[in-house]
Amino acid sequence: MASSNDLDIVRVTKQFGAHFAVNDVTFSVAPGEFFSILGPSGCGKTTLMRMIAGFENPTSGDIRIRDKSMIGVPANRRPVNMVFQSLALFPMMSVGENVAYGMTCRGVGRAEADERATRMLERVxxxxxxxxxxxxxxxxxxxxxxxxxxxxLEPTLVLLDEPLGALDLKLREHMKIELKQLQGTFNTTFAYITHDQSEALVMSDRIAVMNQGRFEQVGNPRELYHNPGTPFVASFVGETNRWQGAVSAGSNGAVTVRLPSGVSLHGQGQAVAGDALCFARPEAIALASDAAGLSALSNRFEGRVSAVLFDGANSSLLIDTPGFGQPVRAVLPQAGALAGINVGAPIHLGWSSDAMKVFAA
Amino acid sequence: MTTAQRLTLFLMMAPAILWLGVLIVLPHVEILILSFSERVAPRVYQFGFGNYLEFFTEPLYWRTFARTAIMSILVTAITLVLAFPIALYIARVAQGRVKAMLLLLCLLPFWVSELVRTLGWMMLLRETGIISYMLRMTGLADQPVELLYNDGAVILGLVYGGLLFMIVPLANALESLDPSVVEAGYDLGGSRWTVLRRIVVPHAMPGIVAGSIIVFMLTVGNFATPVLLGGKNGLWFTEQIYAQFITRFNWPQGAAFGMLLLLLSSAIVWAGLRLTRQGLGTTLRQA
Structure with missing residues (x-):
């Protein structure tokens, strides 16, 4: 069956000895898409990218670009170009020669290559x-x-291997936006690998979260953030509170989990017996100075502020709450009434059962 | 700078200055002066260019001189071509212990003196030697083959002697090449040849130049190898210097030849640096 995708990865596995660096991964990238592979270091994302670029061969499976199998095609014949982590610019050449290099390799005349390089440099x-x-x-x-x-070189696919890793924070924030804009203007398909969830969330159309050689979940940034499919995705993408307990009751997706301290939490998830992991985002936790403001929420607690983490719009509180092993993290809106709260102040907190995801541990 | 610091600096520099001054600069100044003295009568000398004129008027001298220069350039080129893949392997493919082993293997022949090494080659190459014997045994030759005393033998011996001094600076230069730069070269569509020509060789250029200068200098100034392996056909310029100093006892003439050889090697090294657009500073750092 002909595929209209720019890239199809079909059941690709890469084994180094007994270790599966990439384990039965399948995905597709549509033309013009900004696709990210997000995972911790050592999860196999670099190996996967190197297989697409042609520097490694998969142990099994197929890599197809515009429906042509790339197995056995050397790196210099693939319609794929890579932006390396270290950038790997050619220090022995000038900027113009760096840009013209690929064209001269393809037999474009010196004068034309120089002219196209000049125009490309203007565009960036x-x-x-x-x-x-x-x-x-x-x-x-x-x-x-x-x-x-x-x-x-007008490649079908541009691979980017954590190219922002070496930049300082301010520049990285700036380059995130610039990369996204560049991708938009050139309308080229980008496959981007990173361990930085913020880079992936900001730039991508779709993200694959990778862990231990496998894809945990593929989806758009909002889906991953709001509806994580696995505990790994829930904890790896974005900040979250995490509690472990045992399922005490469950039906139709509504689950009640009892923490070791005896506190009961109400959340959403597959009804399972036994141990469970609960995740709630800090911004989903509502704060109030009295219990009345939170009466509509199914999980309501009282605690004491143990730390104020001021970071402008990203400020949050750590709240010592009886029954919870660790302080609960909650976003502190800087426009709200509680903006000036101090360490030691009593506070009421709560969250709805929709805001808490429960997974089998 | 305080007095103490100045004293420390002076003491630290003293051995180097003594070395350069007493062993190198002083003899060369002496040789320079000597080369301009002409013998007009027994034990009577006066200033003049006669020794240098002698060099240009006697074809044997300047032909030997030119031959030495051309052969040395050839030896340097052959050494470079042979050493490059070896250095590339040591720097980019070999890992850990294998890498150390390979470098040690290159170094091993140098634990033996140059004379013994060259005599070793003579044993292999002479008419009654091992290679000649093997050729007869396998039926490839029906009579003893003399492989010694020709230009090929001289070049072989000199390349062998120079190889290590080419491999080490080359391997050093190649080691510092970022692997992802090479990968980027392929990724952007370069063939092996393009990557070698446009990325690997330019990167290794300081090492290439450094190794070439060392090998060229060692070759031009070599004495034992051309004499032993080339015999009467060796015709190396150092032999002429030796003959003037020792056989003919014509020190002023020998001194003039010595100065000419110094000029020759300096000129060729300078030309080589200009040709490859390398600075002496970067080259020395690489060596």
Missing amino acids: GLKGFGDRQVTALSGGQRQRVAIARCLV
Whole structure:
């Protein structure tokens, strides 16, 4: 069956000795999509990317680009270009030569390659940088050269291997937006790998969360964030509170979990007997100075502020709550009445049963 | 700088300055002066360019000189071509213990003196030697084969002697090449040849130049290998210097030849640096 996807990964497995670096992974990337693979270091995402680029061969399975199998096709013949983690710019060449390199490899004449390189540099905002040495560029500029060097070849797919990892925080925030915009203007399919969930959430159309060689869940950023499919996804994507207990009752997706201290929590999940993990996002936890404000919520507790983590719009509170092993983390809205709360103050907190996901442990 | 610091610096520099001054600069100044003295009568010398004129008017001298230069460049080129894949393997493929082992293997022949090493080659190559014997045994030759005393034998011996000094700076230079830069070279569509020509070789250039300078210098100034392996056909310029100093006892003439050899090697090294657009500073750091 013909596929209209730019990339189809079909049951790909990569084994190093007895270790499965990538274990039976299947996914597709549609044309123009920004697809991210998110996972902790050592989860196999780099191996997966290197197989797509052609630097490693899968032990089994198929890698198809525009419906053509890439098995046995060497890296220099694949319509795929990679932005390396270290960027891997050619230090022996000028900026212009770096961008023109791929074209001259494809037999484009020197003059035309130079001209196209100049135009590409203009499009990524590096007009007039052609004759500079790559060592004389700033981090962000080097980044753009690395991307321009790929995009100028008009590849079917651009692979990005944590290219923002080496940048400082401010620049990284800026480059996130810039990358997303670049991808939009060139309308090229991007496959991006990262261990930084914020990068993945901000830029991606779809994200695959990878753990120990397998895909835990594939979905758009909102789905992953609000409806995690596995405990790993729930804890890896975004901040969350995590409690362990045992299911005491459950029906039709509504589950009651009893914590070791005896406190009962009401949440959503598959009704299972035995141990369970509960997850609630800090922003789902409502705060109030009196119990009356939270009466509509099915989980209501009283606690004492143990720490105020002020971080502007991302400020949060750690609340010592009787019955919970660790302090409960809750977002502190800076526009609310509680904005000025101090350590030691008593506080009421609560969350709805919809806001708490329960998984079998 | 305080007095103490100045004293420390002076003491630390003293051995180097003594070494350079007493063993290198002083003899060369002496040789330079000597090369300009002409013998006009027994035990009477005066200033003049006669020794240098002699070099240009006697074809044997300048032909030997040119031959030495061309052969040395050839030896350097062959050494480079042979050493490059070895260095590439040591730097990029071999890991850990294997890498150390390989470097040690390259170093091993140098535990034996140059003379003994060259005599070893003579045992292999001479008419009654091992290779000649093997050729006869296998029926590839019906009479003893003389492999010694020709240019091939001289080049073989000199390349062998220079290999290590090429491999080490090359391996050093290649080691610092980021593997992902090579991968990027392939990823963007480069063939093996393109990656080698446009990425690996330019990166290794300081090492190539450093190794070439060392090998060239060692070759041009070599004495034992051309004499032993080339015999009468060796015709190496150092032999002419030796003959003037020792056989003919014409020290001023020998001194002039010595200065000419120094000029020659300096000129060729300078030309090599210009040709490859390398600075002496970066090259020395690589060596």
